[in-house]
Amino acid sequence: MPFEGDARLEPYVLTDPRTMRALAHPLRIALLETLTGEGPLTATEAAERLGESPANCSFHLRQLAKYGFVEEAGGGRGRQRPWRLTRTGLRYTDVHANPETRLAATLLDQVLVDRYLARYQASRRVRHTYPNEWQEVTGQSEYLLHVTPDELRQVDAEVHAVLRRFTDRLADPSLRPEGSLPIEVLLFAFPFVRLEAGG
Numbered sequence: 001m002p003f004e005g006d007a008r009l010e011p012y013v014l015t016d017p018r019t020m021r022a023l024a025h026p027l028r029i030a031l032l033e034t035l036t037g038e039g040p041l042t043a044t045e046a047a048e049r050l051g052e053s054p055a056n057c058s059f060h061l062r063q064l065a066k067y068g069f070v071e072e073a074g075g076g077r078g079r080q081r082p083w084r085l086t087r088t089g090l091r092y093t094d095v096h097a098n099p100e101t102r103l104a105a106t107l108l109d110q111v112l113v114d115r116y117l118a119r120y121q122a123s124r125r126v127r128h129t130y131p132n133e134w135q136e137v138t139g140q141s142e143y144l145l146h147v148t149p150d151e152l153r154q155v156d157a158e159v160h161a162v163l164r165r166f167t168d169r170l171a172d173p174s175l176r177p178e179g180s181l182p183i184e185v186l187l188f189a190f191p192f193v194r195l196e197a198g199g
Helices: 017-023 026-039 045-048 054-066 099-129 132-137 149-164
Strands: 070-073 083-085
Touching: 017 026, 017 083, 017 099, 026 045, 026 054, 026 070, 026 083, 026 099, 045 054, 054 083, 132 149
Parallel strands: none
Antiparallel strands: 070 083
């Protein structure tokens, strides 16, 4: 496996509030998502995919590089130099003793969750356009569990272990099977809150 042991397969662990605030920008997140799905891109190529100007994408790619999210992939100059991810995915928590770090993590979390849910809703609107075989295996599941923190931590670890089996395909497109699609899996675990009827 050509990417075995590749640091790019490990998530970027966020602990610094300045880095969290720098990432909490919709275009920067969109650039990371685009690089995740398509591999190295120039600012011009990224601009074409995102409907932005090359100058704007170039600026934000340089900002992402400043904080270690992307790096030059080699070749090209200026806006024609390709950029690639340094890591696959993010890991952070909003549980911090430092109020500044907690606030930065909370704001980043809100930006990301809003983006996830908007993508989920957009996907639901076009779900009927996919072949039946994809409609049958996509959708949502909901479980209500009565667990301890340790048990929930174990569930989280086991689910992540299954999903991480496929991360090498992000770094190496040649490993993606014919007929595969990029599928986003969202996992939320939160204490159950009863809503008012119709709320």
